[in-house]
Amino acid sequence: MLFFVGELIFSFSIKKGNSEVNHKIASIPYSHRLSNVMSDTAGYRYIDSVITVFREDYDIKGLSVAISDGGRLIYARGFGYADAEKQEEVEPRHMFRIASVSKLITASAILKLVEEGRVNLQNRVFGPGSILARYDTSKITDPRALTITIDNLLKHTSGLYNKKGDVMFMTLSVARALRKQAPANMDMLVEFALSQPLDNAPGAEYDYSNLGYSILGEVIEQASGMPYEEFVHFYLLEPLGITSMKVGKSYLKDRDRDEVKYYEFNRDIKVQAYDGSGHLVSQVYGGNPIELLAASGGWLASPAELMKFILAIDGDPATPDILAQQSIAYMTTPYGKDNKLVGWKACDGHGTMWRTGTLTGASALVMKQ
Structure with a gap:
């Protein structure tokens, strides 16, 4: 299952009129007010054909695209199936795992x-x-870890242990190494990471770290006194009228009613469940700890609602930002090699920024031009 967002610019407003009607409309999640039919026009036939060919070439069960321009949503459409077994087609309301695009939220x-x-x-x-x-930190292996800052975590320059594998996807191994009961939690992952020497001195080298962003989730909870997801909803999403986005779940039985179903190319391959149950499961359902990945890669979103959020943090004057200008500048000013950006993946130096995200069964792309 692939999730794609092409972002130019988007905003939403409800026209003035009957207040009771407007209230009822406003209570409906934004993406639920959209349908494939709304983008089924002659002007978008070329876009439809390109996406259809892409989907067929890569044998993708379903995908969704949203495009905006000049502060206005101009295209939102799903392709293929949200649930292939039930022949349920993807609509703009359907949510996908957005994987590392979650880092923009954090x-x-x-x-x-x-x-x-x-x-x-x-x-x-x-x-x-x-x-x-x-x-x-009494048993810390590398005292340089005591100098890691929030800035280091945001810029992937913490130096935290990463060379022998991403601990966010090695939770069973971490629990065993610590001789503790699975499933591993953040306390266990941090304990394990701090028991290893740093790969680099903090601030010295860029080394992509999912653990670093998951630790930022802990920072948010400690500093705010609120659960991570609750803080995000209250301070970032709800002020924008975004109501459907949420942290996903690991197992199929807990799938949200508007969430698509995920598929693997080889459905015969099974892995040990992350929770230590000993069950053999598919990688997409039980192989990865989605809830634990919340701050680094666990969010669900429809393209239209994610678009709405992105446009509130991109610094474009076409739509108001929810962050101060200084914060936007911090996120959109290149640093280090290859024009890296905070939260975003990188930029080309000519006005284009992007953020990718990948989990087994799901891929996401946000692009700002």
């Missing part, structure tokens, strides 16, 4: 805390007097 949440004076980008994360001082 980076924005951290910067909202910075704007409110609850954290500082140079705050240390571990050790006495730090934000996450609750973590035991």
Whole structure:
């Protein structure tokens, strides 16, 4: 299952009129007000054909696309199936796992805390007097870890252990290494990471880290006194009228009613369940700890609602931003090699930014031009 967002610019407003009617409309999730029929016009036949060929070439069960221009949604359409077995077609309301596109949400949440004076980008994360001082660092292997800052985590320059594998996808191995009962939680993952030497000195090298962004989720909870997902909804999504986006679940039985079903190319391959149950499961349902990945890769979104959020953090004057100009500048100013950006993946130096995300069974792309 592939999820694709092509972003130019988008905003939404309800026309003035009967207040009771407007209230009822506003209570309906934004993406539920859209349908494939609304984009089924002659002007978009070329786009339809390109996407259809792409889907067929890569044997993709279903995908969804949203495009906006000049502050206005101009295209939102699903292709293929949300549930192939039931022959349920993808509509704009359907949500997908957006994987690492979730990092844009987490980076924005951290910067909202910075704007409110609850954290500082140079705050240390571990050790006495730090934000996450609750973590035991008495057995720390590499004392340089005590100098890791929020800025390091946001920019993937923390140096945290990563070379022998991504611990966010090795949770069973981590639990066994610590001789603790699975499923692993963030306390266990941090304990394990701090028991290993750093790969690099903090701030020295870019080394993509899912663990780093998951730790930022812990920072958000500690600084705000709220659960991570609740903070994001209250301070970022609800003010924008976004109501459907949420952190996903690991198992098929817990799938949201508007969430698509995920598929693998080889459905015969089974892996051990992340929760330590000993069950053999598909990688897409039970192989990865989606809830644990929340801040680094666990969110669900429809293209239209995700579009609405992206346009509130991109700095384009066509739509108001939910973050201050200084925060937007921090996220959109290139750093290091290859024009890296905070939250975003990178930019081309000529006005185009992008963010990708991949999990087994799902891929996502956001592009701002």
